[in-house]
Amino acid sequence: MVMFYLGNVLKLSLFGSSHGESVGSLVDGFPVGYKIPLDYIQKYMEYRRPGNTIITSQRKEEDVVKIISGMHNGFTDGSPITMIIENKNVISSYYEELKENPRPGHSDYTLYVKYGDFRNYEGGGFLSGRMTAPLVAAGALAKSYLDSLGIKITSYMKSIGEVTCDEIRGDPYNFETRIPDPEKNSLATSLLVDIMKSGDSIGGRIDTIVEGLPPGVGEPFFNSVESEISRAMFSIPAVKAIEFGDGFTLSKMKGSEANDPFTVLDGHILTKTNHNGGILGGMTTGMPVKFSIAVKPTPSIHKKQDTINLISKEKSEITVKGRHDPCVAIRAVPVVECLTAFVLMDLMMMGGFIDRYGNVRGRSLL
């Protein structure tokens, strides 16, 4: 019966829906006395915003984050932080057809099953990708905090369809496909233009690297780093898989290959390799934390698809109208990055690395 809650010590609640008047998030437990970096948050809102490149949905949303509580004279005051983002440019008429004819691959059908006639169906209601806007707002706040501790989180498109990024060659946000390689970005852009023309969509893979985390972040078992990150990632619509370190490849390796030998460098204990993605026993080792997620193709496509009519229970067809991203994964990049920050900050607070009064403690014994 607990819904829409993320976090253990630093807590996030989401509210709103895609076609209501606004969406928002409520963040509880954030350290007192932190100057809220509105520009930083707004920058990430821009990264996520539709309509900011030719290959993303052409809706024009001005996603201005308004903080209506938890801030006093610009600083956090210890009470819950409420962030609100208005919905503009909403066109509900597109959705009347969908009310009876669920889009394949979309949550229309499961929303109907669960909430019946009272469901909030326009644009996916509260299951819409629109809900990632408040996720980014809350996560960007956490990300700015981790930045100040020297913890760097980078997410980028590892691949779109068959176009794969082999090396990071710049800031992902300087590339419209978020593939940080000029050549691959061009290839992917061409691919996406073709996909759009054909009325179809395509999936993608997002990689994330976290550098600068102290060892010992994460709690045993159900609050392990992997448990907490995966739980958060699968809350992002369209994410269908996650792997940490070498992930599925580890299932084919031998122990002598997969174990990362320990070594010492400048008095710090490290591992020579990082097949385990910086996590052992659910806790960080001090090596970079690495994980990949798979994002399925946008389910809303302009091609004709088979569906059923929910009222008549007879076969039906649907051709989705409206504005949709050819590759929804691209806009998920800042969502993954910010949400990762939120989860890691929660785990750091849970583990006593950061407290509610803004004290940061080096808990490492090393």
Add this chain to the structure above:
Amino acid sequence: MVMFYLGNVLKLSLFGSSHGESVGSLVDGFPVGYKIPLDYIQKYMEYRRPGNTIITSQRKEEDVVKIISGMHNGFTDGSPITMIIENKNVISSYYEELKENPRPGHSDYTLYVKYGDFRNYEGGGFLSGRMTAPLVAAGALAKSYLDSLGIKITSYMKSIGEVTCDEIRGDPYNFETRIPDPEKNSLATSLLVDIMKSGDSIGGRIDTIVEGLPPGVGEPFFNSVESEISRAMFSIPAVKAIEFGDGFTLSKMKGSEANDPFTVLDGHILTKTNHNGGILGGMTTGMPVKFSIAVKPTPSIHKKQDTINLISKEKSEITVKGRHDPCVAIRAVPVVECLTAFVLMDLMMMGGFIDRYGNVRGRSLL
């Protein structure tokens, strides 16, 4: 600061450690008036138990589950159910060397970083694979309940190293490798014997299929079926990846390929394909729920490995002694199966499909 807790309505706490006197679990919120099937639970304890096949660890543990609370005249009485499993056959001397020299790929090092001199280091302490025994006990209780509702959960080894199961040909528990195919089981057994001889270990992949779930199980966002299952799976030691439905393959597919078209069969709404693994918008569609996990090779191997000495901070070497499984994934099969049952039962209670008084309601609108 909340540790060792899983579940929202049906709740699980773990306690104990591998070399203490016992391990156990406390289950809260289970329906009242359910006859606890001790034999069924014990059967799953046997499936997980070390020493029950030639290719698993030769420790002899008698994992008898003793229920010390929550049961009255054999039935659940509405109060928390405490299950205790004694630790026998414990040899701590093996672990003295490990106290200063952490095993690569194991949690020895992160436990040291987090808990320092007070850590419970023998055999991994409370991060040991031994903790999966109470997970199985609690999960088997939930699994028996879902069985009674016609919900069938099957986990099996999809692959060990390069040996892959293409078709399920029998009950996985009739095969010592849990690969349910006589031929592949033989191949994998030979592989494991070789691995053991070489003092090494190997990883594996476990597939799970859940049939008979009603549509609408799972809650939006942070309590989606994927979020909850992944959180639980990553609490199992050595799990490093998970994918639902076609998983990572979806990241290379087009929307027109990945979307599962709806159809009607005997008045039931189904999808023609099941690329999404029976989950849309985080909720079940009524199609089988499918997911795969990657289990890394057992980190404790008999080969010499590089490590560091935690006291001197100088390079060191370690050759792990003791009894360890060549492929820890095999023993994880019943853990995955039972833990999946626990998570799904929690989500069904959360969603009103089952209540605390044992009422089961068909919530489907169809």
Add this chain to the structure above:
Amino acid sequence: MVMFYLGNVLKLSLFGSSHGESVGSLVDGFPVGYKIPLDYIQKYMEYRRPGNTIITSQRKEEDVVKIISGMHNGFTDGSPITMIIENKNVISSYYEELKENPRPGHSDYTLYVKYGDFRNYEGGGFLSGRMTAPLVAAGALAKSYLDSLGIKITSYMKSIGEVTCDEIRGDPYNFETRIPDPEKNSLATSLLVDIMKSGDSIGGRIDTIVEGLPPGVGEPFFNSVESEISRAMFSIPAVKAIEFGDGFTLSKMKGSEANDPFTVLDGHILTKTNHNGGILGGMTTGMPVKFSIAVKPTPSIHKKQDTINLISKEKSEITVKGRHDPCVAIRAVPVVECLTAFVLMDLMMMGGFIDRYGNVRGRSLL
């Protein structure tokens, strides 16, 4: 680290502060498909509102509740319900003096100790009586739901100073002192006018009766009816005591006097007396639930009081300016009534009497 959260299944978060732009509440877990009775909620906002009688604070606030999420076409849609009430008529200049000189009996000092320079001090910040406005909004929603089940909650002023109500003679909200007796209301009004003239304030006692609850509401131990109601009541600023049934008098009674004998009436099991206030073992018996709370006098008074200067740590004096109620208990009446509704609805949902899909079940065995 969890703050501002109330409830187990039906959950409430508060946000905002008295001198920010708004206050609000977020209600999660409310049944789907319930028509939100905006007029009913607004009516309770009026009962709580300052400036609506001559003997309450003369601030003019228009406490219009705006629902920005969780409602679709006027009905609850299963997602969190966000209610916002704007702050108007805010005068911060009154509070500069208080910044350094904490008011005796008020939270100025403890806020300073806890949050230091980052505290939100104007008007008590997020510890203000203003925060009871969103409590009423959320609670009134729950109260309307219980009304529809025939559960009737009545709170009223049992006493103001030495003026005591011996019998309920009308709707408490028809009397400006909320003492539902014309004669006693007049006496209390005169008393309050005198109190106001003298620049002082006075305490009061609020009694609550809940009729129509089924037996069996409440959970063992930490979620007993008494535990849950008391926890909520003490969150209302200025509440300092609570007693259920005969309360403190029970501490002087004999078992043969205090035990309520069981009897049968029209096939229903009742108790002949109700010394236990309708609660045994933390669960409702089916008899009316009765409790009383003590509200201390408004700490902000116009008389000169001794304090200390927080900066110089030297003795100081303060004469509070601004508009304050002579008896803050009067405005707490609807807060107690609505918050009681919220707590009881949560317990009913927790106990399976009401589910998230609006099903109401008679769980009584009798």
Add this chain to the structure above:
Amino acid sequence: MVMFYLGNVLKLSLFGSSHGESVGSLVDGFPVGYKIPLDYIQKYMEYRRPGNTIITSQRKEEDVVKIISGMHNGFTDGSPITMIIENKNVISSYYEELKENPRPGHSDYTLYVKYGDFRNYEGGGFLSGRMTAPLVAAGALAKSYLDSLGIKITSYMKSIGEVTCDEIRGDPYNFETRIPDPEKNSLATSLLVDIMKSGDSIGGRIDTIVEGLPPGVGEPFFNSVESEISRAMFSIPAVKAIEFGDGFTLSKMKGSEANDPFTVLDGHILTKTNHNGGILGGMTTGMPVKFSIAVKPTPSIHKKQDTINLISKEKSEITVKGRHDPCVAIRAVPVVECLTAFVLMDLMMMGGFIDRYGNVRGRSLL
């Protein structure tokens, strides 16, 4: 659906029942590396134990606390601490008559309504006073920790019937009635002997004083010191009222009387009086925290009482057999003391005064 849980950061779960094989508690979140003082815990078990004075129940229980998890080499290891106390000297035959004929004033009836035929009815099952044994065990652990910080908690019988303690004249545990005054103790003992002879019981009032708490403990609103203490106190069977500071008397006082003026003593900010019981805005002021609770008379009395037969629904009579305390409040004294310690330690951890790694920080700004 969450049951039997207390605490936010330091968490307590209870399990077992009065006539099962054991009762126990699971404590999660306790600081790592604390030497568990078994003797100290056992001492409090003795204080609570029945049969240790002539005026308490003559059952002989050896309440030995056995710690089966969370302890490594005598120190807390960071994992959940499981404490088990075996039930001995259990006589179930007494309870067969009660199965159909609920005792007035007891939870027999509400247990029946809630759990029906599956209820654990012998001796109150999991609603028995026996469950306070694990409460004491867990609370004594917390109390020893607070002792080490110089925080002193003292609970004692303030009154039994009309015998009232005016001054504390010794350690309450040196007096069999827990009234810390030789003369009043004698009076109360005589009273209790008479009560026992007449087959009746009597209520009592327990006062608690906490000295040495830093200012700023407690969280706004729902986790205020009053909210948290009251929630815990009402989980103790037979508690029916609580007041903080001057409590109900405050409801008749004027602001100019009730407000505690601030003053400075040796550089510390104090209040001249303490009508508010050391709590303002739900947070500690640094003055002693004071509260009183009312405990009703033991409902199990040897006098004939009216009841109903649950099966026939006809009037019936009952004369309770077995061994029962004439004044159950006496044995509640250590329960109140230890549970208060648990709640305050949780709030101190929540507020950053103590962390999980045993660091104690003076958070006061003064």
